[in-house]
Amino acid sequence: MKVPLSWLKEYVDVPVSAAELADRLTFSGLEVEGIAHVGVDYTGVVVAEVLAVERHPQADRLVVCRVHNGREERRVVCGATNFGPGDRVPLAEPGAILANGMKIKSAVIRGERSDGMLCAEDELGLGDRHDGILVLPRDVQPGTPFADIAGPQETVLEIEVTPNRPDCLSMIGVAREVAALLGGSLRWPEIPLEERGGPIGEKTRVDVEDPEGCPRYTARLLEGATVGPAPRWMRQRLTWAGVRPINNIVDVTNYVMLECGQPLHAFDLDCLAERRIVVRRARAAERLMTLDGREHKLAPEMLVISDAAHPVAVAGIMGGESSGITESTQNVLLESACFSASDIRRTAKRMGLSSESSYRFERGVDIGGIEWASRRAASLMAACSGGILARGVIDVFRKPPVPRRVRMRFARARQLLGVELPNEEMTAIFERLQLPVVERDNEQCVVQAPTFRVDLEQEADLIEEVARVHGLDAVPAADPQARLVTDADDTVIRRRQVCRERLRGLGLTEIVNYSFISDRLADLISVGPAEKRVRLPNPLTADHALLRDSLIPQVVETLGRNRARQADRAALFEMGRAFFLNEEGRPTEEERLCVGLMGPIGSSDPIRRAAPSPVEMFLWIKGLLAAVTDALGIGVPGAWPYKADGLRLEPADDLFFEPGFGARVWLGDKPCGRLGLVAGRVREEWRLADPVSVMELLTDMVSQRVFDIPVGRTPSVYPAVDRDVAMVVNQTVTHEAVLRVIQRAAPPELADVRLFDVFEHERLGPGRKSMAYSMTYRSREKTLTDEAVNRLHEAIKKVLRDELAAEIRES
Amino acid sequence: MKPRDIQLLQEAALAEARQAATIEALEAVRVRYLGRRGLLPEVMQGLKDLPPTERPEAGRYANDLKEALTALIQERKQVLANRTVAGQTGFDVSRPGAWRGYGRRHPISRIIEEVTDIFFRMGFTVADGPDIETEYHNFDALNTPADHPSRDIQDTFWLEDGSLLRTQTSPVQIRVMESRRPPIRIIAPGRCYRRDTVDATHSANFHQIEGLYVDRAVSLAQLKGDLTYFARHLMGPDVRVRFRPHYFPFTEPSLEYDFSCHVCGGKGCRVCKQSGWIEISGAGMVNPKVLRQVGYDPETVTGYAFGMGVERIAMIKFGIEDIRLLYDNDIRFLEQFGA
């Protein structure tokens, strides 16, 4: 809301500077976002007296004027003829720069020399009229700088009015605050009202068919008006307040709206069928062309202002073109009414229409101020247009609202604010705000909420008034307190935090991506099923069309982006949510963690530059999985002892994985993630030539044991004995299968089983490979003899032979 | 030689030994002092010429000299020998080591962790809620019904089934209060979404942290005290907190809070745009309507709530100029934020 200071000062004294006023308003809840100094630089523009006006010898439409600027005579060529000798006019002398940026220079125009320019209103930034030179009163001394008579430049406060304070969407509303803060009193404008016409009831009629939607409707009539420009001061103020002047009738409605906050509308009475108003809901298939030139189809729940036949305005939002004020309008019906805020809001939203009027109605207008606004506007209209006002007002106001009374307990206010404020000071604040205290005793007071304060409903609202006027700065800072809440449980969230820290500890750098991805990226790296993706009905851009169903696509994209910036290696992780449609088709979300590796990052050689081979890269990401799960206490896949409910990997056939290098990770019988190498086809997208690996895990599943309590068993004091076994098995036999078999026959003395060599060779035969394991035997009770160990080891070899058809290679 | 002179001699000898830069130089020092024709035997010889009263003391000093110098020469010899070996084998100790480094914290995580850690000390626990929220939790229960103008401020991403991407972390307040009885003392970081066009200071996807304390007799003064403690631990020991009245549907009174500028201390600088203050976010006393909505009795409990934008704080604290850097994940950028 733009508040020109000179306009504000009409209603209240402002004995402080604009900066201080802005500060006081900001710290009491009306945030002043900026102080603009508007108006125009009139340097080089002076008042000149016209001495003579002669026809331009070469051009019919131009005149050559001799003017006197107080010091000397000048010749100026001019296009307007609305003045004559003796008139005072603004003269822009060579060197002046006008409001529209025009630089004035001496020039020869159609053969006649011109030393300056006589100015019209718009050229001086005073309005948008350009139908003649601005003629000034004759008592102005030639040579007077124009700035002296144009008045000082204007200071405009730009105020952010919060949605709860629609009363401050007006000069008087702001003035009321200023009066409360600075201790002045509010000056209401006087309204001289001459109703010289016949009774209004004989000339028009208002029927309100929907009092819910329109609790109050008033109408006045102005007859015989001449539509033309509004007075300069009014147009000037409107311009400063950011409203474009149109004509005297419309400008008055805007002016009064800005003055008191009540939106008004003027109809051309002669364009209303049967010259009357009906407030009703729209009928099916009704249409209306609004003032902005758009045609709307109306829906039956929309509240409209109609004449005897058709809608002529969307109530409270915008008038129709057919009944708008035009230059030929003579008779004006002035509407000042109140419409239901939620009605206006729904309709405005549905039609995609909004206006200064709907903005105010949506927030709530002062139902008690409607008649005042009508009178004020009628008076100004009559004065500006020369029309005659019909006698009286039509005021359809069936059910005046019962005044709200709000109680405030003084002790409660002191407790809630933590401020020791005497009762009297609180009631004084209410009185300064013009909130009548209708009852009070030592414990409490009752305030009757004025109709302009639609926000005051409950005790807390009054306490807020006390707080903001007393000053929030005056609220002391109590000693900070620690307070334990014993039944609060944030274990799950703290587990995730532990995850985050472990991942960093493993050398992974954290990244954060948007929750949105594009269809293209989701298709390129399709992790979940396409039909389960959550699509945004109204995305901002195509890049943000979906909610990500996995963190993998953006992690790969991030590696690609860094590669494009010449990073040769990276180890990244992201923790965040993935989204998908659950079995019932509802959007749902899940915490994930995702890792991506690029370059020789897994090598222990710090100066290595050679890119990893696919196997190497796969083993790094697999090793990282083991490190992560180990760090989180859920074990290491492929480690001894083998646990059926532990971690295991199974080949995965996702298309974004390199064939043969993708795996699902299972924790017991539950899927908990996947890992693998990114397919070359996908890497090409970012010109990632070398292997890239990714891993995504379900955060809450892998972090479930983080806070488990470990058991501290005493290690065995007896020596360990190592025995190796090398065997040739079918290619299809996996390491996990070997462990599973050994586990079934394992004696308690088998302390560890480690794979230490795998190779394929043609001499092993097609489809065969060699696997070598090292087994550690150790008893908790005694030193194992060679014999005892041999016996145990033979038993293991036997199950390997029996169950895996292993050929044991005796060395 | 007088006892005092023997002491001076010792100081000189030890200094020479320390300064000897090679084994040869060290040997020369040894010969000069301890050699058969060195200075020490000379001193020993001279003892008998001293008056009997000074003799024992001088003898003790001479012995001290011998022991101290012998020990020092021994030690220096080893040091110089090691140095020679290192020089000869040519192993470059300045070569890069071979152990993987620590990963970096993302600045958004870093701020969330710093903020939650400070509130942990005050007895807050973390809470969270879903990114996909119901209209009820995100708006209605927070006293922002469908036709409420304050919904305009937050342009919402709606989903097809009528749910939405939360526009604020405040719905976590509702979820926690619905599930538990007071006292409530939570800090809730999380992702939020608004249909903002992305620019240097706006992101359609951002993070907030919400705080809520509901108990008997919670006051605005308590909020100010607790936020001041928080501000000092987050930004620096001299930071002050300022309140400005504002409006939020779910608090009453509502306010915005500012921190005094941690860079200039409030005098005015580029960071605070010469104002001495930096706007942080909104806060207030929980609106009794919200308490009633979750079945609490506003007569017996009151509460404060506050929010903050994580990206904004990260930008202020780390001097980050463009919010988009936080989502760009350039490792050169991320490397600056430590582990």
Ligand SMILES: [Zn+2]
């Ligand atoms: Zn500063």
